[in-house]
Amino acid sequence: MQQTIDLTVAFVQDRLKFAEAGHDWWHIQRVWNNTKLILQTEQADHLVCELAALLHDIADSKFHDGDESIGPRVAGEFLESIGINADTIDHVRRIIHNMSFKASLGEVNFHSKELEIVQDADRLDAIGAIGIARAFNYGGYKNREMYNPKIKPKLNMTKEEYKNTTAPTINHFYEKLLLLKDKMNTPTAKSLAEQRHQYMEGFLQQFYAEWEGKR
Ligand code: ADP
Numbered sequence: 041m042q043q044t045i046d047l048t049v050a051f052v053q054d055r056l057k058f059a060e061a062g063h064d065w066w067h068i069q070r071v072w073n074n075t076k077l078i079l080q081t082e083q084a085d086h087l088v089c090e091l092a093a094l095l096h097d098i099a100d101s102k103f104h105d106g107d108e109s110i111g112p113r114v115a116g117e118f119l120e121s122i123g124i125n126a127d128t129i130d131h132v133r134r135i136i137h138n139m140s141f142k143a144s145l146g147e148v149n150f151h152s153k154e155l156e157i158v159q160d161a162d163r164l165d166a167i168g169a170i171g172i173a174r175a176f177n178y179g180g181y182k183n184r185e186m187y188n189p190k191i192k193p194k195l196n197m198t199k200e201e202y203k204n205t206t207a208p209t210i211n212h213f214y215e216k217l218l219l220l221k222d223k224m225n226t227p228t229a230k231s232l233a234e235q236r237h238q239y240m241e242g243f244l245q246q247f248y249a250e251w252e253g254k255r
């Protein structure tokens with residue numbers, strides 16, 4: 041298993057060399073660490089979870105003209121090239137295809153304990169201090185406004201609307217980040233999410249106070 045993990049780490053680090061800072065190798069490393077933390081209290085296939093964590097953003101559709109098949113395909117081809125068995129590859133591919141917030145807005149017809157764990161691990165990295173940093177980095181990368189009081193957040197967006205939004209970054213908190221704590225699957229992630237969620241609430245209060253020039 042160690043050799044498989046080492047080869048996968050090297051592959052991912054190379055592929056993500058020029059990635060946006062919210063979706064780079066460090067994001068993957070944090071998600072991998074979250075996965076291992078959750079695995080301490082969950083019964084699941086460790087190899088599947090770790091491979092899915094490492095490969096989940098290898099070719100994110102939002103950086104590939106919306107193509108949602110490319111991530112699972114690139115991951116699968118890599119795993120075949122290092123001789124991983126077909127069942128493991130198939131499971132990792134399905135996890136990658138189904139784990140994103142975007143995917144959860146569409147029709148989801150695959151479930152597994154391993155998907156739940158890696159999805160939690162990824163969602164934990166979207167909230168708290170890191171979540172705030174990632175959101176503004178992504179907004180900057182897309183040249184979005186930080187905040188515009190005239191543009192209200194849009195709840196219950198369809199998958200297409202969510203993909204095509206150009207709203208200010210603060211809206212993303214209401215459209216996704218603040219919703220994540222109630223979507224956690226495992227007890228470990230639920231308890232970590234609680235504290236990270238409070239931190240974001242505090243950040244937003246401070247942000248609005250400063251925006252309005254209050255002392
Ligand atoms: P997924 O790919 O899991 O469906 P996203 O790509 O929307 O979900 O989210 C991954 C991360 O990218 C978010 O947690 C956030 O940090 C950043 N991000 C995505 N969309 C936005 C946005 N509209 N504004 C700010 N950050 C965003």
Ligand code: NI
Pocket residue numbers: 067071096097162
């Ligand atoms: Ni991710």
